[in-house]
Amino acid sequence: MRLKGKVALIAGAGSSGPGMGIGRATSILFAQEGAKVVCADINEEAAKETLRMVRERGGEGIVVQGDFTRSEDARRIVETAVSTYGKLDILHNVVGIATPFGILETSEEDWDAVVTTNLKSIFLMSKYTVPHMIRGGGGVIINTSSAAGLTGHPSANYSATKAAIINLTRSMAIELAEHRIRVNCIAPGFLDTPMVAPIMTEERRRILEWMIPLGRLGTAWDAAYGALYLASDEASYVTGITLVIDGGLLAGRGIGPAKPPGGMV
Numbered sequence: 001m002r003l004k005g006k007v008a009l010i011a012g013a014g015s016s017g018p019g020m021g022i023g024r025a026t027s028i029l030f031a032q033e034g035a036k037v038v039c040a041d042i043n044e045e046a047a048k049e050t051l052r053m054v055r056e057r058g059g060e061g062i063v064v065q066g067d068f069t070r071s072e073d074a075r076r077i078v079e080t081a082v083s084t085y086g087k088l089d090i091l092h093n094v095v096g097i098a099t100p101f102g103i104l105e106t107s108e109e110d111w112d113a114v115v116t117t118n119l120k121s122i123f124l125m126s127k128y129t130v131p132h133m134i135r136g137g138g139g140v141i142i143n144t145s146s147a148a149g150l151t152g153h154p155s156a157n158y159s160a161t162k163a164a165i166i167n168l169t170r171s172m173a174i175e176l177a178e179h180r181i182r183v184n185c186i187a188p189g190f191l192d193t194p195m196v197a198p199i200m201t202e203e204r205r206r207i208l209e210w211m212i213p214l215g216r217l218g219t220a221w222d223a224a225y226g227a228l229y230l231a232s233d234e235a236s237y238v239t240g241i242t243l244v245i246d247g248g249l250l251a252g253r254g255i256g257p258a259k260p261p262g263g264m265v
Contacts, residue, residue: 003035007086012096013047031060033228096162099114100154114158141176149187183239191220
C-alpha cells in the first residue's frame with residue numbers, strides 16, 4: 001500500500017486499442033497500492049473499461065471525460081477530482097500520439113496535432129493541478145517522455161515533443177520545489193502496448209528483441225512500476241529526473257545478447 005490515502009489523476013487512463021496501455025496499467029497499479037484513481041481520458045468508454053478493471057481488483061476510482069488540450073476541459077477534470085475526493089496528490093500525464101514521418105513527410109497539421117497533444121496537455125493539466133497541490137502542502141507530477149526523446153528517431157514530431165517533455169519536467173521541478181511538489185518523468189523504450197501494435201510485425205519484433213540487451217520488449221507494467229516508484233514516498237528526495245525504462249536499449253544500441261536475426265547486417 002505504497003500510495004495509501006493518496007488521490008491520483010491519470011491523464012490518459014484509457015487505452016488506444018484493446019490491451020494494456022501505460023495509463024491503464026498505472027491506474028490499476030496505483031489503485032492496488034491504495035490510491036483513489038481519477039481515470040481521465042478523451043475516450044470515455046476506454047476510461048470506463050480501465051475503471052472496471054480497477055474495481056475488479058478491489059480499487060476505487062471515478063471516470064472523467066475530457067480533452068486535455070482544451071483549457072476548460074483540463075480545469076473541469078482537475079476540479080472534478082478535487083470535489084470528489086477533497087484533494088489531489090498525484091498527477092500522471094500519460095497521453096501522447098505520434099505520426100511515423102520525418103521532417104519532409106510530416107504535414108503542418110500532423111506537426112501541430114502531435115505538439116499540441118503531447119506538450120500542451122501537460123502544460124494545461126499541470127497548470128490547473130498545481131494550485132490544489134500547493135494548498136494541500138505538496139504533491140507529485142509524473143510526465144511521460146520516451147527513449148525517443150533521448151536519441152534520433154524516425155518520427156520527427158514525436159521525438160521533438162518527447163525531448164521537450166524532459167526539459168519541461170526539469171523546469172517544473174525547479175519552479176515547484178519550494179512548494180514541496182516533485183516533478184519527474186519516465187522515458188519508456190519499446191513497449192508491447194496497443195499504441196505500437198499496428199506497426200509491430202513479427203520481423204520488427206525479432207529485430208527489436210535482438211537490439212534490446214534484456215532481450216525482450218517491455219510492457220505497460222514496466223512503465224507503471226517506474227511511475228509507482230516516483231509517485232511513492234520512497235522517491236521523496238527525487239525530483240527533476242528522467243527514469244529510462246528501455247531494457248538497456250540506449251545503453252547498448254545494436255549490441256544485443258545474441259547474433260542478429262537472419263538477413264540483418
